[in-house]
Amino acid sequence: MITRRDFLKYTLKGAAGLAVPVAALEIAAPGKLFAGKYDPSGVRWVFLVDTLKCVGCGLCVKACKLENEIPYDANVTRTWVERYVLTKDGRVSADTPKGARDGFLTEKVELGQGKYRDIKKEEIEKAFFVPKLCNQCQNPPCVQVCPVGATYQTPDGVVLIDRKWCIGCGYCIMACPYGVRFFHPVYHVAEKCNFCYHRITKGMNTACVDACPFGARKIGNMKDPNDPVAKIIASERVGVLKEEYGTKPQVYYIGLSKEVR
Amino acid sequence: MSNHVLRPLFVVAVLVFLGLLARHFIVPKDFGIGRTGYMYGWHRKSNVEDWKAVKVKYRTAEYCKDCHSDKIDLIMTSPHAIINCENCHGPAVDHPDDPPKLPIDRSRELCLRCHFPLPYPTSGRGKIRGINPELHNPGQACSTCHNPHKPELSIQ
The missing domain is CATH 3.30.70.20 (Alpha-Beta Plaits)
Known part of the structure; x- marks a missing residue:
């Protein structure tokens, strides 16, 4: 038979026990905790995309698929290029046929379900290409x-x-x-894209960076103050995608437009 | 304590023990939280090495230049100097051991990646000289007339 006093005691103890997080039960070595904040490699990989230079040839997508053994004809890809066409009537048309693996070989913009929008030269207000890849978020x-x-x-x-x-x-x-x-x-x-981890850790560029003829893609180390990419990100006007999500994306864009999502 | 309490308690203890035993064998020895902490750090440490061990297939012009310096010297004098060898010749991998011969992409579609005219004034694409593939020698490989390493016709 449990007394009222015991019942209240056990309840309080139980509630207190539940409040202790699992992490608190781990025996923490001060040296280990300190080591957690120390990064000996001194490397933080970042990517810089210059959308002003991209012409939508899609050679980056081809190189990525072959380098990273993504089945070539499957409609999946680690990186892709989007085309945005803004017309004078205020409409935005965007497409990325096969992720732009073969580039853009028509002025017709794909709308999905086999439909296309034919856009005349005179109608175009602005049009540009935006390469996309994993943002390697700081807060993924x-x-x-x-x-x-x-x-x-x-x-x-x-x-x-x-x-x-x-x-x-x-x-x-x-x-x-x-x-x-x-x-x-x-x-x-x-x-997903991993910045060609097998290449960058050997001192090479990613396959897409090497494949891009126009220098629209660059990879760099944000922790190296002399890194040319880090310098551009620190001193020039760059944007990131969906900043409002708080993911701290690490792919920076030059010439980003508000229509890009 | 009475038997009807102890017996199920014993069953629970055995189940917990079996669970821990299974966990001991299933979870790899190098599975832990790593440097980045509880939220982003859980992983199998040796997986980083697995990713580093992926084979490099695109070797860049640096790899080609020892044997094919004549081709590289030629393309360097043309507007196509910005294009890496493997974009048209395919990834070198271990060429000439494997593959002994690289397949050259001579399709019109390869050239049209850049030279299909897209009249985009706010993109670099609008500045590249393009051809209408339906009117400009349809069906013919571009390399019939244009040397991809030196594409201007007047110079050949």
């Missing part, structure tokens, strides 16, 4: 939602996916505000 929502720890941020800022550990639940694909994630048609796990 895709990593936050992963229930198994299959996607994570490396100390140099790149978000990677563990193909052995991913269960294919698709939460991260839904969480990404930029729509950069997709299912890999062969491995059946989440897939």
